[in-house]
Amino acid sequence: MDSDETLMQAFARGDQKAFDMLYARHKGPVFRFILRHVREQELANELHQEVWFKLIRAAEAYEAKAKFTTYLYHIANNLLVDHGRRNTTHLQAVSDQYEEDDTVLASQLNDTLGQAIIEDCLALMRAAVQALPVVQRDAFVLQQEGGHSLEAIADITDSNRETIKSRLRFAIKTLREKLRDCL
């Protein structure tokens, strides 16, 4: 199987099939990373498109210096940061609304954890991830979706390895506590 880097280089030379393969591999994880961050399906679709458009526009200048996934998620993260700066008010409103929802959901979850069944666990998982603080959630989602290493997540989020490790530890601790009956 061709590596992501090889496919991207082939696409840069004009190979459409290489792009199709790349897109099929990464569209889901990138989309979910964005969705976990912005929490709005429509906005996530819009930003997801923008990420891939940026990648296409920059294809000619692409050099396989780093892992392709790091490069791709770096574009996504930068776009989210830019979007966050432009829409602080809107995001805050959405975030506040979600935090309220999460609080309600979390209390409901706590009540029902005793009789949780597998299907409920999936719902619990989604709610628990959403309830994580943004930086912990971003680190956790990048780890889950992209299978990124600590170094890659640090690179994507312009942070450092130890900070990421610490964020992941907190996220996992919180999730394990909330999902203790499911694990």
Add this chain to the structure above:
Amino acid sequence: MTQQNNTPDWQDDDLTKLYRHAHQEQPEAESDQAILNAAQKYCEKPSRKSLSTSWAVPLATAASLVLVANLVWFNYDWQSKELPKFEEEHFTSTAKSDVQELAEHKKAPAPQRRENLAATRQREEQPLLKEFSKEKRSFAKQRLHQNNTPEPMTSQLAAPSKSQVVSEGLADTYGMDRAVNNFYVQHLANQYQVVDGRHFISADINRDGLADWVGLMMQKEGSIDLLAIISQRQTHQYMVLDKNVVIQEQLKHSDVRLSMDIYNSKKTALPVLILTLPNKITFRYYWNGRQFDKDE
């Protein structure tokens, strides 16, 4: 489900499984289509890289052809018009006989050619070797004599003759400041070359005929400043005394090659290449884009 023991605490396989079951959202089909269309458009248009190549290749070929045509024409023109005149003016009888000898040499069979070559080499090298050894012996003797002679008093130092002094002003400066610079000037007497109106290089030759040190100096108002010195004594040590002098490179070789860059007030480099050979120093320097060679 329980967490595996060998998993680090920032990973959790059980959580990962649950997370992946719980999160399977995909972008909308419309969004997929828009992205794939954009990629297709990119693939259909000729890339800038190939575009530049498509122009660059014919352009470079055309330029090369013009250049070659010019060179051929120039060569033909020069050979037909100028070469006979040049040969008439510059070919000495020795050179002409060399050409004749070469032609004869080419005609001879291979073993004969080898013998001819060996004989020619011996004939040419022997006088040079003799001359060289004689010169080296006399030089070593002279240096030995100098070393055995007590150091002259500063006031007794002989000023260099006019012929040794390239710059009139330098001689004056030298005379004025010899008390201060006596160490350098006594070595300067025979071996220095002027790099430009103000800078000059000096070297001291040791008994082996190699340069012990090479110094770069500058004539300043009423004094001579030593700007940098490269010493052979301790494995090519050098010392830069002025921030405008950069020692560019030092190459160890059977001969010694040293190189310095002097920077003028406008911070323009004046590269100076100093080549020392046994019993001989060659200074090569560049000034205003012109190359100068001086042999001593």
